[in-house]
Amino acid sequence: MAQSTAQTMQPDSGRDRGALAAWGIVGLTVATVLLGALLPAARPEPSVSPADDATCLEWGDGCRVCQRLADGPACSLPGIACTPGAMRCQRREG
Secondary structure: OHHHHHHHHOOOHHHHHHHHHHHHHHHHHHHHHHHHHHOOOOOOOOOOOOOOOOOEEEEEOOOOEEEEEOOEEEEOOOOOOOOOOOOEEEEEOO
């Protein structure tokens, strides 16, 4: 009988830990959403695409190459296992 009285007087520590973990997750989620909404977003600087730059005669992204021709721009087809990079001008006029 003494054992059952001792067991009923002890708090259920498993349930308390679960509730604490749940509130911790809720707190982290709320903090993350607030930080995302309140912090200024990183905005990339506007840049001119090599295709729009009249002085760029040839440009590419490491997978395909484009050239400015009299009929307009012409581009090669990318390879099957190519991972494109940043589009850069490879040859300029003059």
